[in-house]
Amino acid sequence: MKQIFSLFLIFTSFIIFGQDQKFTDQEIQQKLDSIKAEGNLLFSMENASWNSSDLAREHKKIAEKLGGYLTYKNNDTVKTVFLNKSQNLIIAEYSFKNDSKKPVKENFKERNLNPTETTLSNVRAKLISQLSAPKHEVGVPEGFNLNIITIPFNENYKNYIITGASEHGVIPFGNDYLFITDKDGNITSNKKFHSRFIPTMTRMQDGNAIASSTHSHIRTNPFISATDICTFKLYAPFSNLEEFSIYSPALGCYIKYNYKKDTVSKSKDLK
Structure with missing residues (x-):
């Protein structure tokens, strides 16, 4: 699924009619700061994964036994552990701090x-067994894959799915979801952040680098999403992009995120 998108092209979604929500600028910024913190958490975990x-694939003895992995945060450390093919033993453990690409500790016992x-x-495992239900509308674009990031949430778990x-x-961007599950993995609620998959190219067809990217959100998702921020932080370093923005029809403004400065803010009112 390859598409070329021009500079500043806005991806439109289907419109859900309803009254737009009203927020003060201070309320908007507080919300954005909270979303940014969640996005950075998602990034720290996916970066470790x-x-x-x-590293695990490069380790011949470990690579032969790989059967899956888990990533979680433990105090100031993010750990990724690899299970054997039977899923009953941990065969490798990598610990990361400060979003580093290199682990501060490795353990192969x-x-x-x-x-x-x-x-x-x-x-x-329980979540994955439920995702094929048509009501959840979870799809995998051809040539891409889905990654699950699981975070404890009170007595439950947040399970973000990003492409x-x-x-x-x-x-x-896009094709991202949030599933709240109980401690046994049963889905209690779910949310789809975008109405479609939005594969954003970092170069034009003539090879010139794209300097900025924008896509539009549906009215029921008026803010930038934590998945937007996580995805951008993962892939932007491989491009010339430093920031992207989303247009919020519900708020009538653009919201911009810069990954090098780690800043997110309301950009421009259009109402």
Whole structure:
């Protein structure tokens, strides 16, 4: 699924009619700061998953036994652990701090899953078994994949699903979801952030680099999403892009995020 998108092209979504929500600028910024914090958390976990997966595949003895992985935060450390093919033992563990690409610690001693890992494994397995239900409308674009990021949330779990790209030159916005599950992995609520998949090219057809990117949100999702921020932080470093924006029809403004400055703000009112 390859599409070329021009500079500043706005991706339109279907319109849900209804009264727009009203927020003060202060309320909007507070909301954006909260979303940015969640986006940075998602990025720290997916960054650990990416880099530890590369390391595990390069480790011949570990690569032969790989059967899946789990990523979670433990105090100021993000850990990615790899399970064997039977899913009953941890065979490798990588610990990361400060979004580094290199782990601060590696451990290849086989061990049993601890309580946190056992719960995460069960939640993910139960969630995956439910995602094929038509009512959830979860799809995988051709040539892409889905990644699950699971975060404890009170007594429940937030399970974000983002689209991953294996080819260079594309930022896979859209086709992202949030599933809230109980501690057993049963879905209690869910949300789809975008109405479609938005594969944003980082270069034009003539090879020139794209300097900025914009897409539009549906009215029921008026703010930039944590998944937007996470996805951009993962893929923007492989391009010349430093920032992107979303247009919010509900708020009548653009919201801009800059990954190098880690800033998010309301940009321009159109009403």
